[in-house]
Amino acid sequence: MEFITGFTPELTVKSPGRINLIGEHTDYNLGYVLPTAIENQITFKLRKNGSVNKCNLYSLTYNTGFTLDLNKISRSEIEWENYILGVLNEISKLTDGVKGFDCTLESNLPTGSGLSSSAALECGLAFGLNELFGLGLSKMDMVKLSQIAEHTYVGTQCGIMDQFASVMSKEGHVILLDCKSLEYDYVPIDIRPYRIILLNTKVSHNLASSEYNTRKQECQEGVDIIKQKHPEISSLRDVTLDMLMPFKAEMSQTVFNRCSFIIEENERVLAMTEALKSDRLKEAGDLLYEAHGGISKLYEVSCPESDFLVDFSKGYDTVLGARQTGGGFGGCTLNLVHEAGIDEFVTAATKAYKNAFAIDLEAFEVRPSGGTSVVV
Ligand code: GAF
Numbered sequence: 001m002e003f004i005t006g007f008t009p010e011l012t013v014k015s016p017g018r019i020n021l022i023g024e025h026t027d028y029n030l031g032y033v034l035p036t037a038i039e040n041q042i043t044f045k046l047r048k049n050g051s052v053n054k055c056n057l058y059s060l061t062y063n064t065g066f067t068l069d070l071n072k073i074s075r076s077e078i079e080w081e082n083y084i085l086g087v088l089n090e091i092s093k094l095t096d097g098v099k100g101f102d103c104t105l106e107s108n109l110p111t112g113s114g115l116s117s118s119a120a121l122e123c124g125l126a127f128g129l130n131e132l133f134g135l136g137l138s139k140m141d142m143v144k145l146s147q148i149a150e151h152t153y154v155g156t157q158c159g160i161m162d163q164f165a166s167v168m169s170k171e172g173h174v175i176l177l178d179c180k181s182l183e184y185d186y187v188p189i190d191i192r193p194y195r196i197i198l199l200n201t202k203v204s205h206n207l208a209s210s211e212y213n214t215r216k217q218e219c220q221e222g223v224d225i226i227k228q229k230h231p232e233i234s235s236l237r238d239v240t241l242d243m244l245m246p247f248k249a250e251m252s253q254t255v256f257n258r259c260s261f262i263i264e265e266n267e268r269v270l271a272m273t274e275a276l277k278s279d280r281l282k283e284a285g286d287l288l289y290e291a292h293g294g295i296s297k298l299y300e301v302s303c304p305e306s307d308f309l310v311d312f313s314k315g316y317d318t319v320l321g322a323r324q325t326g327g328g329f330g331g332c333t334l335n336l337v338h339e340a341g342i343d344e345f346v347t348a349a350t351k352a353y354k355n356a357f358a359i360d361l362e363a364f365e366v367r368p369s370g371g372t373s374v375v376v
Contacts (some may be wrong), residue, residue: 005058005065005104009045011132012375015124016041017115018165019196019325019334019366021174021189022291023269025299027159029219029262030180030235032269035161036189036368037169040109042120043375044128051100057084060106070098075153083121086153090145091126097135103128110362112204114324114331118154119162120372122146127167127372140182142372143167156209157216158327169371176273180237187273189368191281194320197337199349200362201305203330212327215258215299222259225250236262261298265291285320285336292323292333301328305357309333312352316345 016037023033049056058065059080066081073089076082091098103125111117126142129135137145146163150156164177164184173186219236225247226239233239241263248256268287275283292310296302306324310333313322318341325334337345346363353361 004056004102005060007045007047007102007104009104010047011045011128013044013046013124013128013131013372014041014375015044015120015127015372016166016169016369017109017117017120018162018169019115019198019332020161020165021325021334022272022287022323023161023265024291024295024324024326024328025159025215025219025301026237026262026265026269027161027177027179028157028216029159029266030237031178031262031266033159033161033177033179034174034187034269034272035165035169035177036174037165037371038115038366039369040115040366042105042107042109042117042124044124045104045106046128046132047102048132049100049102054100055088056102058104060104070100079154080121082153083118083149084125086149087122087125087146089153090149091129091135091137094137094141094145095135097133098129099133101129101132110200112331113200113202114204114326114328115198116162116166116326118150118156119146119166122149123163123166123372131374139167154209155213157213165371167371169369171370172368174276174368176269180235187276189276190279191276191284191336193339194281194336195339195342196366197335197342197346198325198332198364198366199309199335199346199353200332200364201303201309201330201353202359202362203303203305203357205303205329211301211329215301218255218258219262222247222251222255225255226259237266239263257298257300261294264294281320281336288321288323288334288336289314295324295328299328303329305330305353305359306333308356309349309353309361312349313345316341316348318342318345 020035053070143163177184313319318338320336322335350361
């Protein structure tokens with residue numbers, strides 16, 4: 001099949017990936033997160049094609065495309081198509097305003113690296129179609145429908161953080177999002193002379209999606225047990241460590257560990273917010289290390305490659321803190337590194353990582369950036 005890829009677009013949209021400074025797996029436990037969009041993004045070029053229901057999508061990055069019929073949307077065997085199909089399916093529940101369109105996508109956001117290329121894809125498409133066809137969807141409509149698309153078409157029971165960060169981020173800020181009330185604050189982040197350096201492990205262990213759903217179930221199991229004595233709680237967000245302790249004997253060690261991590265991680269998000277607001281960068285770094293300890297030992301969503309890089313960073317005075325960012329089982333570690341020490345740290349980490357895993361590390365700086373937008 002021949003795809004039309006070189007057309008003059010009516011609209012260009014950029015949709016960013018995200019980092020999460022801290023607050024991992026807290027979103028579906030209705031707690032707090034502290035993400036921001038980054039400059040790495042997917043660019044969508046769109047035009048109406050005059051047909052009622054025929055849509056052509058083509059990824060210039062992966063040289064692959066597909067055609068779909070808006071009247072016959074169903075799940076595909078091909079993973080990336082499901083992000084698109086899921087979004088179209090959710091939009092169709094809200095409006096019949098989408099008609100035939102052509103779309104090319106180009107990405108400089110590595111997939112499977114914990115930077116949420118999935119949400120960038122979902123939200124960019126929703127945003128682009130909203131603009132192209134004047135659908136009248138709000139930003140929160142786009143966030144929510146993209147999250148549901150991932151549940152129904154992709155099968156990951158994700159929380160709301162990634163889609164929220166992709167759409168709502170603001171340059172120079174992280175977002176303190178309360179995933180229960182969906183209230184949020186933009187927190188300015190000025191960590192000079194430190195920078196945010198990502199080290200991409202280049203591994204994405206394929207148990208990520210199934211283990212993700214298992215973690216969600218384990219947390220729910222914990223909630224169900226605690227609820228028997230505290231009927232007022234509806235999520236781990238409402239539980240303190242003191243409330244959890246008496247239930248230790250009633251829970252498996254695994255469920256107890258998962259619950260402890262989430263409760264502590266929520267506290268770390270709030271502590272990180274305060275540390276950033278008052279320039280206590282050393283404390284911010286310590287919180288990252290603490291969080292990684294929990295990610296690795298209590299929540300068990302790390303992997304040898306991420307653990308290696310986080311441990312390695314501890315040998316450098318120029319690194320304040322590090323942890324794996326995102327859903328887990330690989331992807332990137334996020335490091336707060338003094339600008340004078342970046343080259344030395346990255347060179348040494350690259351060499352050590354290659355020796356340990358025979359993988360070429362990829363390192364890059366990211367800056368808190370704005371959310372999904374039209375390119376003018
Ligand atoms: C993935 C999910 F999509 C998010 O909702 C979040 O739970 C994250 O993992 C872990 O914090 O990116």
